[in-house]
Amino acid sequence: MTNPVSMALGPFAFEAIGFHYDGLSRSVNTSWSDIEVAQRLNAQQWLGPTSDEVTIKGVLFPFEFGGQDSLDGVISAAEAGEPLMFVGGDAAAGMVYGYHTIQGVEEDRSFIDRAGVARRNAYQIKLKRYEGEVEASGVVGSLLSLLG
Known part of the structure; x- marks a missing residue:
């Protein structure tokens, strides 16, 4: 039985157990230009959206539940510079956020065992x-070639 998937970044599924997340924040920025007007407040003209940024936070327990391989895959996709489709929600209320680039991944590995392996890894994407x-290249291209 597979774990329920609540979100996916390209081929990387965030599951209830394993590669999961426990927080998501989003920042949508827009730009306005001030237009000087005599003897009253400046008028404003909307120039449009400038960025839509998401931060995914989670904690992995690789020894007990796995998930480190998926996080390593996200890091590889970031290093390859591939935009990935980002989707979330469940079957009743799914949300397609569109393509996103990975701007950075931070890891905080702790509880190191005798073999030097982290038993806990807090991360931010x-x-x-x-x-x-x-372009259909790299991880995305590989998946499309499997389907085609």
Whole structure:
């Protein structure tokens, strides 16, 4: 039996047990320009959205529940510079956030055992919405070639 999946970043599924998350924050930024007007407050003109950023936070217990391989895969995708599709929610209320680039991954490994392996790994994945063209290469291309 597979674990319920509540969110996915490209091929990396965030599950209830294993590679999971316990927090998500989002920041949507827009730009306004001030237009000087005599003898009253400046008028404002909306210039449009400038960024849509997401931070995913979680804690892995690799020895007990796994998940480290998926986080390592996210890091590899970040190093490859691939935009990935980001989706969340459940079957009743799913949300497609669109393509995102991985801006950074932070790990905080602790409770190191005698073999030097971390038994706990707190992480943050920072994403930014991507509006450019997406090529079917790397991880995404591999998945598409399997389906095609």
